[in-house]
Amino acid sequence: MSGSENLSTRTFGNDDSLPRVPLPTVEESCDRFLEWCGPLLTEDELAETKAAVEEFRREGSPAHTLHAALAEYDATEGVHSWLDTFWPYRYLGRRDRIALNANFFFLFNDVDASQAERAAGLIASALHYKSLLDEERVPPIVQRGVPQSMDQNKFLFSTTRIPGAVRDTVRAPYSGEWPGPSTERHILVFYRGNLFRMDVYGEQGKPHTLDELADGIRAVMDVGATPAAPGASVGHLTTKARAEWAASRQELIDAGPDNPALLDEVERALFCVCLDDLVPEDAHTACDQLLHGDSANRWFDKAVSFIVFGDGTAGINVEHCELDGTTVLRFVDALFEDTADAHSTESGAVSQGKPAVAPIEFSLTDALRADITSAAESFAAQAADTATSLLSFDDFGANTAKKLGISPDAFMQCAYQLAHFRAKGLQGATYESIATRQYRRGRTEAMRVVTPELQRFVAAMTDDDVDETARRDAFRAAADKHVARAKECQTGQAPEQHLWELQLIQQRRGEELGATEPLALYESPGWLRMRDDYLSTSSAPSVNIRYFGFGSTSGKCIGVGYVLLPERLAIYLSTPRPVAEPMYTFASELRRAVGELSALLASGA
Known part of the structure; x- marks a missing residue:
């Protein structure tokens, strides 16, 4: 082109x-x-x-x-x-649970609004984005004159992952089974483990006004005030390993004559809004709840779930199979480009009375109730067995690295390697996600970060006999190699x-x-070692989010989600609790490394 x-x-x-x-x-x-x-x-x-x-x-x-x-x-x-x-x-094809293991989250900036007002604002803004998308008025992304694939936007609304015995499938619009944009009029709203259908479009296909959406949310909170009974919240089942959830889903379909239609309503809904009672004491608590939270109040298979806490703090949990972070970031940025009032007006919202709200109550057998209870306990145990940590830097950002004459991403990856070596005594396989959206249906490429140049850099930084000049040279060589490999990955050379x-x-x-x-290659030490992550890293730069995170990918891996902005850096770390102490040491060493490497480059300027 x-x-x-x-x-x-x-x-x-x-x-x-x-x-x-x-x-x-x-x-x-x-x-x-x-x-x-x-x-x-x-x-x-x-x-x-x-x-x-x-x-x-x-x-x-x-x-x-x-x-x-x-x-x-x-x-x-x-x-x-x-x-x-x-x-x-x-x-x-993955058979483990996707909740916590695969889904990712963003924590939004704070807004002064009640829980119902915040939820209504997110709904109204999302409906405005959908109106633009349906009419193909969302401007296509062009980077340096090169257009990027917009295909993933088709999976933002009414998209649900469906568990399968061998492999999952996806229900989504813009497909042969469901041509064109979704014409569904409802969303799902969770409150205290109770599930509701809420119509966000009236009978004429126009969105409800912002005030009406807030009234609808308050109606849900009134009707759902009594917490769901143990074993009644079907959302727990979406935390199960996929083949097990597939079997439970079939039992759910068979358990009552109305269940298939109710499940269809769930799976075709535009998106989820999860209203949590919790008022997070800090950003760390909010992030953990966005990653896993109370699974009675989630449907982890929905592509998009907005989560709004008791004080209006909010974020998003995303099912990853059809959506990468870049697409969701663009969506989130669009939600906050203007006020919720303006989005509501621009979406064509008209006053038409309080939205229709109806509970979705499945018929459940005793076996299903026991299954739901067991799923809840198992997921809660994994959540409790996950250790996390936050780091925030107000004195370092992408501009800091650029002023020092180094790629911000390369700076961060070098800092991660140095901190990891000091924390664990080795450099293990490290994954970084690289976007390839300039290609047709482009998604990401898997980049492996550890290079001989990076090893020499870490060796220089941890050897007292190496002087500053040699360390600086090793740092720049490692960063240059990182940039070169990232460019190769961006062009499919991986x-x-x-x-x-x-x-x-x-x-x-x-x-x-x-x-x-x-083929012996797939059992070779190189193949097995290269793909056995010690660090799994991904970046999500947006001024509209405070933190980005995801679960670790193995029993020893640290998941590293980072928001690197011009003037600040925020990082969310996660790892299984049995290896929590090295993660906490890594966090401490990372703070040290960022300061140390900044000073090293500054001293040579």
């Missing part, structure tokens, strides 16, 4: 003309894989991995058959990207997802393709 003057101004107008995600060759991915995993391995482990890679890439290896099948798929009419099948298997998809093709189609021979 050439020239910004040729770009469409319609939301999805540029998507079909975006370039395709490049498909690497087997040779390219093998070379990059060895480069990426090498720093994490001993000499013997690297030798074993190299042997597995040579076997993988040899002439006649099943890898070439699998890659040929992938290339053929990529060239098939109607296929947007060679990753079109990968993403559903990656996200929808090995992990390509090799992973070849593995998945063999699992799905190996027999059909005559490619069943086991």
Whole structure:
């Protein structure tokens, strides 16, 4: 696509003309894989991995058959990207619980409003965004003259992940089963474990006014004032491992003649609003509740759930399978571009009386009630077994790094590695999410952060015999390498997802393709070590959020969600409680590292 003057101004107008995600060759991915995993391995482990890679890439290896099948798929009419099948298997194929393990959250800035007013304002602003989206009036994102994929916006409203025995599916508009934007008129509202349908559009399809929406929320709070009985809040079931939830969902459908229609209402609703009684004592408490909270008051499979606490503090919990942070950030920024009053007016809201509110009450068997109770207890135990921490820096931001002549993201990743080494005595595999939305249906690329340059930097910073000049040189070399690798990932030059998809093709189609021979690469120390995260990092820069976070990805991993703004930095950390102490040490060392590295660069200016 050439020239910004040729770009469409319609939301999805540029998507079909975006370039395709490049498909690497087997040779390219093998070379990059060895480069990426090498720093994490001993000499013997690297030798074993190299042997597995040579076997993988040899002439006649099943890898070439699998890659040929992938290339053929990529060239098939109607296929947007060679990753079109990968993403559903990656996200929808996971079998553990998504609550806490996969969903992510943002904590919004504070607003002076009551709980009902804050909820109504978020609803009105979201409905305004939907009106723009439905008419393709959300301006498409263009970065440095390059249009970005807007496709994920189709999954913001009326999208629900559906549990499956083997793999989950997604119910969403803009699909063959549900063409065009959602025409649903209702949202879900949770209060004290009670679930309600609330109509936010009147019979003529116009949104209710802001005052009417607040009246609707207050009506929910009146009717739902008595907390739900133990074993009655079906939302608990969405915390279960996916195959188990699939079985419970079928039992729920079978448990009463009205249940299928009620479940349909839940799954087709535009989004959730969760009204929590809790008044968070601080931002840390609010973040933890946004990550997991009271699962009686959640439906974790909904794409978007606004959570509003008793004092009006608010945030969002997002189901990740079709939505990445960049899309949700743009949505959140749009919610706060103007006042809720202005959004309501611009959405075409008209006065039409208090919104219709109706409880959604499933018929439940004793077995289902026991199932719900068990799910609640299990999830509460995992939440209690998750340790978290906040860091906030008012004296460091992206502008600080830029003034010091270094990439802000590279600065942060170097600080993470130095802090982790000081906390745990090693540099382990580190994941960073890199956006690739300049491609058709582009999402993210998996970047592995640890490089030889980064190792030399950490060694220099932890060796008393290395002087400041050598440390500074090592720091800048590590940062330059990080920037170079990030750029490679942004342009699809990364090995992990390509090799992973070849593995998945063999699992799905190996027999059909005559490619069943086991591939040692996937059992090699390099493959296993590179993907075993010690740190999982992701950035969400927005002036409209205070914190961003997610759960850790393994029993030893620290999840690092950070909001890096021009003048401030805010970080949310999470890890399993058995390894909490090293995380707390990491947090302390991270504060030290940020100050130390800033001073190091400043002294050389």
